Amino acid sequence: MNPVNHLRTGLSVAEAQRVVLALAPQLGSETVATADALGRVLAEPVVSTRTLPPADNSAMDGYALRCADLAGATRETPVALRVAFEVPAGGSSPERALAPGEAARIFTGAPIPPGADAVVRQEDAEREGALVRMRGVPRPGENVRSAGEDVRKGELVLDCGAELGPAALGLLASLGRTVVAVRQRPRVAVVSGGDELVEPDTAPFDGKIVSSNSYTLSAQCRLAGAEPIYLGIARDTPDALEDRLRAGNRADLIVSSGGVSVGDRDYVRPVLEKLGCTLVFWGVQMKPGYPIVFGRFGDTGPLVFGLPGNPVSAMVTFEQFVRPVLRKMAGHRALFRPLVRATLAHDFEKSAGRMHFVRVFLEPKPDAAGEFVARSTGTQSSGVLRSMALAHGLLILPAAKTRLAAGERGLVQVLDEGFFAAHEPGF
Numbered sequence: 001m002n003p004v005n006h007l008r009t010g011l012s013v014a015e016a017q018r019v020v021l022a023l024a025p026q027l028g029s030e031t032v033a034t035a036d037a038l039g040r041v042l043a044e045p046v047v048s049t050r051t052l053p054p055a056d057n058s059a060m061d062g063y064a065l066r067c068a069d070l071a072g073a074t075r076e077t078p079v080a081l082r083v084a085f086e087v088p089a090g091g092s093s094p095e096r097a098l099a100p101g102e103a104a105r106i107f108t109g110a111p112i113p114p115g116a117d118a119v120v121r122q123e124d125a126e127r128e129g130a131l132v133r134m135r136g137v138p139r140p141g142e143n144v145r146s147a148g149e150d151v152r153k154g155e156l157v158l159d160c161g162a163e164l165g166p167a168a169l170g171l172l173a174s175l176g177r178t179v180v181a182v183r184q185r186p187r188v189a190v191v192s193g194g195d196e197l198v199e200p201d202t203a204p205f206d207g208k209i210v211s212s213n214s215y216t217l218s219a220q221c222r223l224a225g226a227e228p229i230y231l232g233i234a235r236d237t238p239d240a241l242e243d244r245l246r247a248g249n250r251a252d253l254i255v256s257s258g259g260v261s262v263g264d265r266d267y268v269r270p271v272l273e274k275l276g277c278t279l280v281f282w283g284v285q286m287k288p289g290y291p292i293v294f295g296r297f298g299d300t301g302p303l304v305f306g307l308p309g310n311p312v313s314a315m316v317t318f319e320q321f322v323r324p325v326l327r328k329m330a331g332h333r334a335l336f337r338p339l340v341r342a343t344l345a346h347d348f349e350k351s352a353g354r355m356h357f358v359r360v361f362l363e364p365k366p367d368a369a370g371e372f373v374a375r376s377t378g379t380q381s382s383g384v385l386r387s388m389a390l391a392h393g394l395l396i397l398p399a400a401k402t403r404l405a406a407g408e409r410g411l412v413q414v415l416d417e418g419f420f421a422a423h424e425p426g427f
């Protein structure tokens with residue numbers, strides 16, 4: 001039976017997203033150095049083998065004491081304690097307990113001696129030889145970091161699926177975890193197809209253009225946490241494409257661009273089928289980017305996305321379908337780009353039928369903290385990379401709509417969080 005008969009076509013963006021995500025497997029795990037695990041997804045629950053901090057310790061340089069000994073101390077009627085011993089940071093626990101009427105000189109991080117229940121900062125104490133005078137009564141526990149206030153032994157500290165940021169890496173280090181099990185990063189074979197394409201180190205001649213998709217798609221893979229493997233340019237012949245696509249068969253996913261439309265030399269679909277790929281759908285109701293093909297090589301082979309060749313179509317379809325799939329494969333729980341609601345600076349018009357993704361700037365709305373205005377970045381032709389390079393995000397114009405008017409609000413899928421960044425601290 002010809003699998004083309006089962007090929008779905010004209011899917012909505014949401015349907016196509018459901019289909020690709022349903023077929024995306026989660027990858028296995030690997031052990032990496034904690035120092036190299038930034039941004040990775042934890043593949044094991046981390047249960048603490050330590051209590052942190054291991055013992056009650058001082059949060060300040062000062063004097064450890066017993067609050068009861070200072071009963072009645074005021075500014076006018078100070079109470080003096082005898083400084084019995086010193087507890088340095090990094091030293092072992094003090095050998096003896098504090099006796100009534102005694103204080104211990106203590107430093108930040110040093111263990112609280114038995115018997116003491118608070119630390120008075122040295123700035124609030126008056127030292128005079130072997131005595132220290134206090135002009136107030138601390139609360140029990142003041143300036144004491146209690147054992148286990150961070151982590152208790154046996155406690156689940158980080159669970160599977162946690163994304164490892166700087167604090168999580170520090171926590172793992174504190175627990176003595178120099179290596180950690182994380183989800184594998186998807187390896188993505190990137191293929192560019194087209195007779196007109198040259199690499200950027202060749203000056204374009206005779207109508208040739210530089211294969212910018214090789215750069216954009218590889219960079220998008222990296223941003224999605226995947227590892228791109230660039231397989232070069234395939235000429236518009238079945239043999240050349242077959243050769244490149246075969247080379248991608250050991251990857252977790254193949255992304256090609258170009259050659260997937262209805263032109264005479266658009267060979268991606270027939271070549272994928274010849275190689276045994278089951279095509280799942282072709283064509284999604286979106287602009288830019290209608291001609292996109294998605295398929296899979298058996299149950300365990302790589303997933304394949306044949307993206308349209310136009311530079312912005314390739315990028316926008318990557319964002320909607322490939323990125324969430326890569327994030328699912330890498331174990332992330334949040335698969336999609338954030339959305340912000342923005343007020344439109346001008347009218348946006350389109351024909352009904354497809355969902356449009358419009359390249360926009362996002363600017364803070366004057367006098368409305370946390371609200372934004374969306375404005376087109378310029379020509380929206382699917383070949384114009386410059387308006388994509390400027391865009392903070394993609395304004396979503398729903399399929400059924402023909403117009404969103406100035407002053408209305410729309411949803412913007414955020415690609416570049418730079419517009420959130422402040423030029424001044426603001427506090």
Ligand code: AMP
Pocket residue numbers: 192193194196197209210211212213214257258259260261263307308309310311
């Ligand atoms: P296609 O989808 O093969 O019909 O390609 C559509 C248009 O996209 C072509 O006319 C090229 O201008 C452009 N294009 C295709 N592949 C690339 C690429 N790798 N880099 C930049 N532009 C491309």
Ligand code: MG
Pocket residue numbers: 193194195258259309
């Ligand atoms: Mg082409």
